Amino acid sequence: MTKFWNNINKFPRFLFSVIIGFFLTTFYTIFELLKEKNKRLNISITIIVFISIITIILRQMLGIR
Template sequence: MNTFWENIWKFPKFIFSVFVGFFLTAAYPIFQLSKNPKILYFVIISLGLISGFLYITFKFMLGYT
């Protein structure tokens, strides 16, 4: 029974490392593109537009005015 609780205690650390690894792996191409200043501006503007679109979409979906 002791090993069961040890495994349960390790689970949040495992989930955290999986999420961090996923986001770092997904963001790696963006970091590579950011070496070129013209592409960096495009990436920043694109991320801003996407986040603004998601904000407006969620705002209307949840009924906030």
């Protein structure tokens, strides 16, 4: 039973490291692309459009204005 509780105590640290790893690997590729001047504008526009679409969808779903 002691092993079980040890594993349960380790789970939050494991979950935190998985989440941090996901964001680091995702944003690393974006930052590498932002180093090139030609791609900087394209990625910026793509991110702005993506956030705008998500905002519009959530507003319509939630009935806000």
